[in-house]
Amino acid sequence: MLEKISMVQQLSDSDEALRTFIFKNPAQIFQLSAREIAAKIPCSSATVTRFVKKCGFLSFRDFQIYIRNEVENMTGTSMTKRIFLEQIFVDQVFEADINEQITRVGELFQAADWICCIGMGSSGIMAEYAARKLNMIGFKALSSNEPYAPFLKREAKENGNVVLLFSSSGETREMVELAQLLKSYDKTIISVTNSGDNLLANLSSINLCYYTEKQRLPYQFDLSSQVPVVALIEYLVAYCYHLQAAEN
Structure with a gap:
C-alpha cells in the first residue's frame, strides 16, 4: 500500500x-x-x-x-x-484555483473568433452541450465527437480560434494525438479532465480538472459521472455572459 x-x-x-x-x-x-x-x-x-x-x-x-x-x-x-448527493460539490470536487482558471478561459473565449469543442463518447456529448450553451450567449462555437473531423485541419491552425477538449480519462489515444497536433501548431489547448494527472492535462495550456470516482465497464464503457463537467460548463458560460454584459 x-x-x-x-x-x-x-x-x-x-x-x-x-x-x-x-x-x-x-x-x-x-x-x-x-x-x-x-x-x-x-x-x-x-x-x-x-x-x-x-x-x-x-x-x-x-x-x-x-x-x-x-x-x-x-x-x-x-x-x-x-457521500450524500448534496455533498458532491462540497467534498473538494474541483481544485482550489478553479475560479482563476475559469477567468483565464473566459478571457480567451472573449477574444476568440471560433471556439471548437471536441470530445468522444460521453465527453463528446459534453462538448456538444458546451458549444450549444456558448452559441446561446453569442459566441461562435462548434462541436465534434470526431477528433479527426475535416474542419480541424483548417480551424485548428487559425490564430483566432480556441480549442476546448473534453476527456474523462485524459488518456484517450485520439484526444491525446489531437492535443499533440494542436501543440505543434502552437495553439492554446484548454482541456477538461477527471484529475489533473494525465497525458491530456500535461499537454494543455489550461486544464480544468475535477475529481469523481472513475467507473469503467468492460469494453471501455465509461460510467463515470459527468455532473462536474456540466457544472463547469454552466459556471463558465455564466461567467462569460456576465463578462459580456459588463463590457456592453
Missing part, C-alpha cells in the same frame, strides 16, 4: 515525520487540507506541498485522490458510497 510514497528517498526529518503520519492515518488525508495536515506534524504547509511533489504528484488534490483509492483498495469499499 502507498508504494509511491514509501519509495521516495532522501527525505528531510520533516518529510519523514509527514510520511509516518500518512502511513498511520491514511483515511484522514483526503479529508484534510495541506494546512491542517501540517498543523498535526507540525511543519509548514509548504513542506506538505513539496513532499507531494517529491512523491510525483502534480497537485495536492491528485495526492489525496491517490490516498483515497489506496484506502478503498485495502478495505474493499468505495468511500463515495457514503
